[in-house]
């Protein structure tokens with residue numbers, strides 16, 4: 369089958385399109401004919417061997433996590449799924465045997481493996497995955513939209529619904545609204561929960577798109593001070609919650625934007641891993657901080673239901689053919705896009 373793999377770490381040039389053997393379907397797995405896969409930061413870090421992801425070659429590694437497609441083969445132990453089913457794939461594979469997995473808290477599994485990083489992934493015509501990692505999608509949902517969901521909407525659903533428990537009458541600050549996670553945060557907060565959303569972004573064009581998506585207010589962080597603007601927009605009170613997926617650059621201004629008793633959720637740190645926390649403010653203002661990394665299978669089931677009902681519509685920036693994977697990676701590194709970047713085999 370055709371697939372995109374790497375045989376060493378490096379820039380986009382190490383991405384190779386070529387023939388790889390078809391995967392075997394184990395008894396607990398299904399084989400998916402991939403129709404679309406979505407790019408994530410993890411793909412870039414894996415390619416570069418950055419952030420603790422250096423590995424030994426050979427064997428070559430097929431990149432890619434999030435994807436959607438058709439089931440073409442079903443393992444002998446699998447129940448409830450059939451060939452021809454249209455599905456999306458949750459790329460985080462957990463052991464299903466540890467106490468956390470058995471308690472339904474599989475986001476805390478100590479042995480998770482990511483498709484396209486620890487295991488061969490979805491930049492391919494075919495991929496084999498555990499049946500518990502696939503979720504059926506309705507005909508009205510495109511493969512591209514479904515592939516855009518797992519790594520963006522799953523942590524947002526876990527963060528806003530389960531951890532922060534955002535309410536319809538509350539206001540949430542969403543940092544950097546243009547990336548996949550930022551657009552998912554706006555959609556979950558405004559459409560699924562019904563809360564008021566203040567988003568931050570870097571250009572007037574991205575601000576307009578954030579408004580179309582459901583943001584009530586948008587702060588251009590190149591022109592305005594985030595904390596001051598949030599104060600003005602909330603009658604001096606501050607926001608009830610913050611969604612952070614960018615880390616160091618905005619932590620201090622976002623943290624200062626919270627009301628007493630506010631909740632701070634963080635699920636990524638693309639601008640830097642280290643920052644300073646004012647411990648006096650943390651306890652005197654009784655702030656709660658939630659670290660969020662993907663979510664549980666139950667979270668995935670719930671967000672897929674919202675996708676199937678048409679409550680959320682993932683934003684797609686551009687779809688590239690598999691052969692143009694290097695251009696897709698470069699676009700992601702330039703960060704001048706709004707929504708998800710996808711590949712179609």
Ligand SMILES: [Zn+2]
Pocket residue numbers: 462463464465466467468469470474477478479
């Ligand atoms: Zn486990």
